[in-house]
Amino acid sequence: MASYVERGAVTNGHGHKVLQQPHPRLVPLPDGPTCVFAIGTACPPTTIEQKTYPEKLFEMCGVGDNKPLLQKLKYMCDTSCIEKRHAFVTEEVVKEYPEFASYSDKSLTTRLNMANKVVPEIAVEAAMNAVQEWGRPLSDITHMVVATTSTLSIPGTDFVIARKLGLKPSVQRIFMNQVGCWGGGAVMRVGRILAESAKDARVLVIAAEANTIMNFRKPTEETFYKVDYFLAHVTLGDGAAALILGADPKLNHERPLYEMYWSSQTAIEGSAEAIVGTFSDAGLVQSLQKNVVPDILGKHLKGLVSEGMELIGSPSPTDMFWVVHPGAYRILEVVSETMDIKKEKLQPSWDILRDFGNISSPTCLFVLDEMRKYSKRTGAATTGEGCEWGFLVGLGPGFNVELTLLLSVPF
Known part of the structure; x- marks a missing residue:
């Protein structure tokens, strides 16, 4: 390969060497824009019915007769424009881990142990649903981007998901932790950059959350006037979504959405x-x-x-x-x-x-x-x-x- 000087480097007026003729790219770029080839979603099987949730929450957490607190929660549920949500936290979970039925008892280790297990599982389910629609083998995946706010572990959740999917060890991964609700838009943005970085790049992007595991806790007088506590209980659900991104669709094998x-x-x-x-x-x-x-x-x-x-x-x-x-x-x-x-x-x-x-x-x-x-x-x-x-x-x-x-x- 020709040296820097042999390829025609010259010195500009600022004393910096500049290439007159840059070396050709070693990795060719795609010709077209990034395409979304497939979308897969997944949720835990347990459903929260919004109309009955206030009474159920009070029962699960052993809250006594507190009509003002119950009425406030019922009002927020009734006006939320939500009919149902999916949740990892069930009555059985609260019975097994009574620290969930408290407002301030130490429970972070329990919550993280649960989330570190179920988030990769639900992410894999969503990813496989996307791959099924895509119709191509997992071995075609070259990059992966994962976002979640629900887990904390080393190696990270991206590593666990890649191993559970059986992706090639050479798949290039990016993990976005603690990004919150904008994570879905972020994996799309970063996935597009990766898809357009090399010809034939195929990017699996995933966003997965176990919000109820991290946010579920007992309603108390202390939280009565905290709108953020009630919004967490009234609006948040659990689930995962995965997309396959890439440029230059393979004829007769890939169709953009x-x-x-x-x-x-x-x-x-x-x-x-x-x-x-x-x-x-x-x-x-x-x-x-x-x-x-x-x-x-x-x-x-x-x-x-x-x-x-x-x-x-x-x-x-x-x-x-x-x-x-x-x-x-x-x-x-x-x-x-x-x-x-x-x-x-x-x-x-x-x-x-x-x-x-x-x-x-x-x-x-x-x-x-x-x-x-x-x-x-x-x-x-x-x-x-x-x-x-x-x-x-x-x-x-x-x-x-x-x-x-x-x-x-x-x-």
Whole structure:
């Protein structure tokens, strides 16, 4: 191989050597954009019915006759726009581990032991569902990106998942720990970068959570006025989502569901305290500033999406499809108000909120899966409700906003 000087290096006016003719790339790049080839999801079998959950929670935790506390929880459940959620924490779990039925008893070791076991299992289930739709062997996977806020272990959860799947030892892994609800958008963004880093790269991206394990605890007078405690109990569910990403589809073997053209991550200045999670002896304790997150979205979302919209000629938001993380019903309302779009434009997000609640990092990926299914059910021409372009919007602590510009494909 020719040396640096032999390839035509010259000295510029600042005394630095610059190549006149750079050496050709050793690893060829793909020609086209990243595609989403498959989506798989998975949830634990136990379902929380929102209407009966307050009484059930009180019974599981041995809470006495406290009607004001019960009525507050019932009101929040009834107005949450959630009908059911999936959970790892069951009556049997609470009976076996009574520290769960406390507010402050030491339980972190128990919770982590459980989460470190079930999160890789549910992630593998979602991944295998995606691989089944993809139709290609696991040996084709070259990269993996994993996000979770529910585990702490060495080696990390990404390593455990890779071994359980039987991936090649040479698969290049990236693990995003403690990212919260924006993790789904983050694995999409990083997965796109990896998919476009080398020809024939195939990236498995996974977001998986066991929120109920880390957040379940007894309601007490101490928590009566803490809206964050009640929101954790009212909105959070468990589950995992996995996608297969790659560029230049293999003819007759891969069919895109969406194409990805642009992504961004923005941490909103001055909003770091809006949502905070702290590990304590009693598990993960959430802190949420009331009404701050909707205000942040209302002030910043339109400006953040404008950069991506300009790339495609600045279409009207009503002419695009929207895959929005449904952290709570007020989030979806603010997105509709800010972007001046009807509630129906966010129907897949509302449907996921209704049937799964807020699963944290996987939630926007559940919405993406529902978007293509909803589009097909309603007879739309494309996987984006008949629209050509759309945004995936991930939101979470930081306060971070993750955006991915998507191109739908015809059915």
